[in-house]
Amino acid sequence: MNFCSHCGAPVSLKIPAGDSLPRHVCEQCGTIHYQNPKVVVGALAEWEDKILLCRRAIEPRYGFWTLPAGFMENNETCGEAALRETREEAGARIELGSMFTFIDLPHISQIHIIYRARLLDLEFSPGEESLDAILLGEADIPWDDIAFRSIDYTLKCFFEDRRKGEFELHSTSFAIPSPGTYR
Incomplete structure (x- = not known):
């Protein structure tokens, strides 16, 4: 960050009084610009024994597979974000x-939240950010082409829970990226 979004003056990186972390501070108006993690929200939408997956039409990870998910917007709940992202990326109602x-993905300052969901009908199609949107069973998942570590983790937890017949909330932190991947 180079300039204040409040007044347009240059900012400097320093620890403000009463704080413990460096922040971008405007020398002109004194505004402290906090940068906080981004929240990515999505849905693991089920239809019978299959899961709705989208093939990415955007970077990062163009052409790789993911669950419908994306950045949460201001003034929406996590649930509303999951519904919106599923509609935008897969044209699906859930x-x-x-x-x-x-x-938690602290190395990229993100939090990923995925909800279980039920697909309401089979009327879905890829949105602008997807090359394809399809239903796949566990045996057909393109495991080597999953876009993100968090999605791989979510899918593996889901299929394991389904085998056990009991679903639970799974929480983890990927403190560092996997070697050689974007994830």
């Missing part, structure tokens, strides 16, 4: 279930 995974 009934939202419980939160299924909560994943």
Whole structure:
């Protein structure tokens, strides 16, 4: 950050009085610009024994597979974000279930939240950010082409829970990226 979004003056990186971390501070108006983690929210939408997956039409990870998910917007709940992202990326209508995974990714300053969901019908199609949107069973998941570590983790937890016949909330932290991947 180079300039204050409040007054346009230059900012400097320093620890403000009463704080313990460096922040961008405007020398002109004194505004402290806090930068906080981004929240990514999505849905693991089920239809019978299959899961709705989208093939990414954008970077990062163009052409790789993911669950419909994206950045939460201001003035919406996590659940509303999951519904919106599923509609935008897969054109799908879902009934939202419980939160299924909560994943901290401090190395990219993100939090990923995925809900279980029930697909309401089979009328879906890829949105602008997706090359494809399809239903896949566990045996057909392109495991080597999953876009993000958090999605791989979510899918593996889901199929394991389904085998056990009991679903629970899964929470983890990926403190560092996997070697050689964007995840």
